[in-house]
Amino acid sequence: MNSPITPRLPGIRFVHSPGPTHVPDEVMHAMQRPMTDLADPRVAALIAACEAGMKNLLNSPQSEIFFYASNGHGVWEAVCANLGSDKHSLLIAGSGHFSDQWAIQTEGLGLSVIRTPHTEGHQIDVDAIEAALRADTAHKIAAVMVVQTDTASGITSDLLEIRKAIDRTQHPAIYVVDVVASLAATPFDMDGLGVDVCLGSSQKGLMMPSGLGFVAVNAKAFDWSHQHAKPRFYWSWFERKSPVQSARFCGTPPLAHLAGLETSLRLLQQEGLPAVYARHQRLGGAVRAAVKAWSTQGALKLHCQDPHGFSNSVTAVEVAQGIDPEALRMVARERFQVAMAGGLGALSGRVFRIGHLGDMNEPMILGALAGIEAAMRVQKIPYGDQGMTAAIAYLVEHTP
Numbered sequence: 526m527n528s529p530i531t532p533r534l535p536g537i538r539f540v541h542s543p544g545p546t547h548v549p550d551e552v553m554h555a556m557q558r559p560m561t562d563l564a565d566p567r568v569a570a571l572i573a574a575c576e577a578g579m580k581n582l583l584n585s586p587q588s589e590i591f592f593y594a595s596n597g598h599g600v601w602e603a604v605c606a607n608l609g610s611d612k613h614s615l616l617i618a619g620s621g622h623f624s625d626q627w628a629i630q631t632e633g634l635g636l637s638v639i640r641t642p643h644t645e646g647h648q649i650d651v652d653a654i655e656a657a658l659r660a661d662t663a664h665k666i667a668a669v670m671v672v673q674t675d676t677a678s679g680i681t682s683d684l685l686e687i688r689k690a691i692d693r694t695q696h697p698a699i700y701v702v703d704v705v706a707s708l709a710a711t712p713f714d715m716d717g718l719g720v721d722v723c724l725g726s727s728q729k730g731l732m733m734p735s736g737l738g739f740v741a742v743n744a745k746a747f748d749w750s751h752q753h754a755k756p757r758f759y760w761s762w763f764e765r766k767s768p769v770q771s772a773r774f775c776g777t778p779p780l781a782h783l784a785g786l787e788t789s790l791r792l793l794q795q796e797g798l799p800a801v802y803a804r805h806q807r808l809g810g811a812v813r814a815a816v817k818a819w820s821t822q823g824a825l826k827l828h829c830q831d832p833h834g835f836s837n838s839v840t841a842v843e844v845a846q847g848i849d850p851e852a853l854r855m856v857a858r859e860r861f862q863v864a865m866a867g868g869l870g871a872l873s874g875r876v877f878r879i880g881h882l883g884d885m886n887e888p889m890i891l892g893a894l895a896g897i898e899a900a901m902r903v904q905k906i907p908y909g910d911q912g913m914t915a916a917i918a919y920l921v922e923h924t925p
């Protein structure tokens with residue numbers, strides 16, 4: 526059988542999956558720093574810089590930051606291990622494939638999960654969260670857990686509306702947000718939004734290889750966990766809240782990843798967070814402008830039905846029946862050097878997804894869109910021919 530994997534071609538291969546994302550050279554080089562002994566004061570300084578940088582990025586100076594040598598699923602489990610109790614339930618708001626997976630994993634830990642329903646193409650149903658909290662007069666629900674950007678659908682939900690709904694019910698539930706796909710692309714203000722716990726991982730907006738997860742925890746969530754959560758150890762916030770480095774990491778810290786994070790946080794600060802968010806907004810807008818223009822022939826459409834839900838990180842493009850998005854991805858990747866993502870869960874075989882988060886600029890986006898358009902031509906997918914023109918016009922109009 527012929528391998529579909531083409532040999533190395535010259536030039537840069539474009540990564541437009543919504544994680545892993547392109548890693549800037551500065552971060553790669555930082556991760557190649559030589560190892561040292563753990564008592565070296567440089568290690569303590571590195572950890573302190575990463576914690577301070579994360580608090581700054583999240584806008585939560587008082588929260589505790591816990592780093593884990595794990596991917597996003599690992600920090601999902603970290604949160605569940607620290608908020609799981611046999612006397613309580615966890616409410617996971619339906620947003621798409623990622624909330625489904627989080628719920629399955631939480632149930633797998635033997636915890637009681639309440640799920641709210643989700644409508645394809647739309648944001649999280651805030652009324653359903655409010656109704657579930659109102660019905661819970663005994664306050665069995667320990668936490669409301671939501672995904673800010675569901676990466677499978679490319680839809681971002683409104684965290685402030687959810688906070689207001691929780692407040693209206695006067696329910697004491699802890700507010701937990703998964704910012705894995707949205708952090709450093711979409712504005713997130715942990716304290717301003719009244720979020721008690723948030724979690725993320727390194728390979729998306731933080732512009733790093735996979736392998737480093739974090740959880741930020743405020744005093745309310747920390748105290749609740751200490752009083753009510755089931756026994757746990759490796760993930761335990763209580764064990765890790767310690768000035769002793771080996772306790773803080775439950776063993777050896779992931780030094781290379783921390784060195785990468787220190788650098789990526791510095792790059793974000795140098796650009797300035799408002800500029801980072803505006804850049805992602807602009808690049809996402811250009812992708813959607815192209816997709817809308819391509820869609821005039823009826824073979825494609827934006828999956829997100831609500832403009833308030835458009836994501837700064839990723840755009841899911843629905844294909845008409847009879848079009849194989851996996852074949853399109855293969856041609857785009859192997860012939861035109863543009864790696865996109867496919868559909869997950871209920872959307873598998875129905876969408877392709879264009880990632881536009883992380884270390885990304887205008888020519889990268891235009892190159893990716895042109896490569897995707899070329900792949901559509903090879904695959905004989907009918908598309909409107911004004912896609913590139915629309916993307917360029919959008920960028921010209923919105924460039925500061």
Ligand SMILES: *Cc1c(COP(=O)(O)O)cnc(C)c1O
Binds near residue numbers: 597623675704705735
């Ligand atoms: C990618 C992602 C995850 C899972 O992260 P992994 O590192 O793949 O385990 C969780 N939540 C969201 C929103 C994601 O985009």
